[in-house]
Amino acid sequence: xxTTTADLEIDARGSFCPGPLMELIKAxxxxxxxxxxxxLSRDPGSRTxxxxxxxxxxxxxxxxxxxxxxxxxxVEKTH
Amino acid sequence: xxxxxxxxxxxxxLFSGTVDRLQAAATMAAGAAAMGMETHIFLMxxxxxxxxxxxxxxxxxxSAEYGDRGKEVAAAMEAKxxxxxxxxxxxxxxxxDLHVHACAMTMDLLDIPMEHLDPMVEDVIGVATFVELSRDxxxxxx
Numbered sequence: 035x036x037t038t039t040a041d042l043e044i045d046a047r048g049s050f051c052p053g054p055l056m057e058l059i060k061a062x063x064x065x066x067x068x069x070x071x072x073x074l075s076r077d078p079g080s081r082t083x084x085x086x087x088x089x090x091x092x093x094x095x096x097x098x099x100x101x102x103x104x105x106x107x108x109v110e111k112t113h
Numbered sequence: 114x115x116x117x118x119x120x121x122x123x124x125x126x127l128f129s130g131t132v133d134r135l136q137a138a139a140t141m142a143a144g145a146a147a148m149g150m151e152t153h154i155f156l157m158x159x160x161x162x163x164x165x166x167x168x169x170x171x172x173x174x175x176s177a178e179y180g181d182r183g184k185e186v187a188a189a190m191e192a193k194x195x196x197x198x199x200x201x202x203x204x205x206x207x208x209x210d211l212h213v214h215a216c217a218m219t220m221d222l223l224d225i226p227m228e229h230l231d232p233m234v235e236d237v238i239g240v241a242t243f244v245e246l247s248r249d250x251x252x253x254x255x
Contacts, residue, residue: 048194049196050193050194050195050196051140052140052143052144052147052201053196053204055147056143056147056204056205056207056208059147059208060207060208063208083144083147086148087147087148090148090149091149
């Protein structure tokens, strides 16, 4: 499991592209500014999609951590 | 749309009713909606048929041009738990600015009243209205 702490952890490892991104977007919407949201994904598309969305939406990608067969993305809601 | 506000736009003329094309259209729409684009789907012919309440959740055929490979893909989608195209679209409508319109001419041709379509379909419009909605955006024909 990842080392970067988060206020909310979403396990989207069962989700298919673009599910993990969608789950992340919903969670960011529902969170308060300053909160960190982690999403676990097995979807290889998340590797490009999550950073692209975070950049577009203007939030911060705090960390991408690799595990055996999934990745953990930690996003901070900045506004 | 707040933080995702943008002037970008994607419009899809969805003609097909085969599951692989519906899945591709839904995925494109979901990606566009997620990235904050104003996204419009215009259902024509088999696209309208696929959104009928009584068939939307049933198994649909795979595009014939791929022959037997279609069965492999359908089996792989089931085995990997890929969400059905209509679930992908509902997810997209949930996070983004997605609009589904039905083509007035098709509705008339196939004799489908609006109340027979899934509630995701917000209105019945003519092609000129769709083209106008798509202005300054890209139109995909699927």
